[in-house]
Amino acid sequence: MFKKSTLIIKKPLVVLIAILLLASVLRVYKVSSLPLGLNIDEVSQGYNAYSLLLTGRDRYGKLFPILFKSYESFQPPLYTYLTVFPMFLFGKTNFSVRFVSITSQLVVVCLTFLIMEKVFSKRKMLSLLSAFVVSISPWSIFFSRYATEASLGLVLILGSIYFLITTERKKLRIITAFLLLGLSTHAYYTEKVVSFLLLFGYTVIDWKLIRDNKKTFIVGFFLFAVLLSPHLYMINKGAFFRRFDQVTYLDSSSFDKFGGKYQGDMFGRFVYIAREFASQYVAYYSPKNLFFIPDSQQGRSVPNLSVFYSWMFVPFLAGIAFLIKEKISKNQKLLLWTMFVSVIPAALSRDAFYTIRTLLFLWFVSLLIGIGIGYFYEKFNRKRTGCLILLIITMLSLFDLHRKYFVMFGYERASAFGGFDKVIADYIKNDEKEVLVDLSERDLATGLRMVYYLDFEPKKFQDEIGYKYLDNYYTGYDVETQYNLGNVQVRPIIWEEDVYKRQLIVGDSISISDSQVLEHKLQLLYEFNFFDGGRSIRVFTTNPLSKCEAGPEMNKDDDKCFHYLE
């Protein structure tokens, strides 16, 4: 279908460097302040990495955890361990926390080129176009710019695929591939499933190669098994299946809750699960979700922008049509197999179109778009005009991205990333007054963000708060809700006591209503607003004297007022 001559490019390395430069700019520009704060996962990883750097233990005081306890769940460990290095190099900044994600996605751009170069051999244009699509795609940019284990999982799986498809001449590469595959299971949850399915597909597709190089493969499998052994250690503890239990619909309680019309049927549960899986699986291929409607989670999407630009739907279709017509090679078979199975972990969870769980699939979609663009380029008689059209579309797309991510997202999603906590921490950081922050009811991570931004020492945290959770580290799901950080406390307000002390009180309109402001004689000091049309955070100072003098329920003999009225 493609004429090889038209897709040969003279200096692919120069073009690749240009693509990498563009990718770097899009991923690093303003990354410390956009997203403004750190979301719940980022702050947990960031503070754990900081704690590891200073004390060798996580924030609870656990030595080398296999999974990091984080609120009601557990985080795969690799990202946090790797973040210790940027923490050491650049200090405790948002950039350090996001460094591994940024680097991973930049390596993904390189690997895209290398994998496609191998799969489509001499048609370097397709490799470059695919790398280019990955570099400008909203999903890749978005997930580079915040700390997520999914980016690390993606790069390790892609590294493994690259080594798997280049083993023909260098057999030892298979060992590297298996090592990366084993490591990927410690990077992100979906990779625990995908790595096995990839291995199964590879064994079936490349059976002849495996048969001819038994020894190398046995060593590879052995190393893979060794890397999986920590999972075996964890399998009987609650932590291993905790995340799966939180998100799956396979359990009976999910059927009881959402089974609807299938409840009462003999095979009702089976039909419910089959329908749920099929609909979830198909939803990841739906053009509506891929090219128009963003992920419904505020903290995991850009307003009005999905994971791809809407125009990319056309080359996406062309890319699929091309692959259907093409005689599929062995490597292409492996890629297609991986694409089909990459959605399975996400389809087993009840969250609709949960993009972070399907980064590998989104990468494959990017390849199809790249192939589709190559197809149109080849069909177009005037090559220079074709390049110009692509350039104009790219410029318009990047302008759209700038508007929606660098401007609109900055305002509208700041609170989803704990931006309020960051500005509050900056506001109270150098103040020696007593401060009470009541926001943790709405956002569990507020307390830890205060810990992080107010530079609370990890050793102190371990001794004063963390030690309580150490005994049932892998089996308990209890969450720290109250933080006493010297002069700053993070907890719900106790109105009967807190308004009788001189202190600053920080809260939103739910924690401190207007009537409570009047009733308790609070004085407004400052109001933070991100112009997102929603939440605003107010800082008040208490006024115990006025409260004691004027309150209708005031009891002048009360201990709380005695001190002020004397």
Next chain:
Amino acid sequence: MKNYAKVSSHIFLVIIVLTSSWTYRLFANASILTTAAILSLAYLIFSLLSKEKKHLSYLAILVNISLLLLTLSGNVDLNIFTTSRVEQDVLIRRFDNYAKDYGKLYMNRYGILYHYKLEPIIYKLEANLFENMDINGYFFASHPRERGTNNEFEKFSAFFLPFFVIGFFATLIYQRKAFIFFVVNLLLSTLYYSNYVLGSVLLYAYFVVFITYGFKICLRKARLLSKNH
């Protein structure tokens, strides 16, 4: 042998039509003329796939245009060209935010025209277009991303989905004319209210045809395989 494939795909076409809840919705809510136009369009497009004849194409275009005229009145999405009070508030807030960052680059006559007039229209047309392309909307009543209205219904059984996918791509690759017909209807459907009680009626015929065509291809492949064995 040829007749066998022809007869079985015709039977399959009838099965799809009869098992689709979309068909019964048409009978219940649309006029007889509209229903007849939709069903005959399905048959015409299907015939066009097996035998390319000029008069069939012209007839299909004629029926398609009649269907458009029959269904367009009263079903056009008027929201496309108007903005509600809530939308206005969002537009104003966003414009203020953009203006802070872009300054005069955005705060000029063209910027204002684009932001308040053009972009909302493009967005709504795109929304209708992608809503009509949502596979889950046809096979799973929009599950898992339901729109929370009463008009969600499973138009075809999910068992037909693999045939649809095969038929869709086979049409895209081998039956360009029929695919262009589909694209034109898809674009015209953007003018309809996307949560229209009958669904995107202009596409009914094409969905039925894609499923049948996919079945026909599978049948052909299965016979070839059994022959080789």
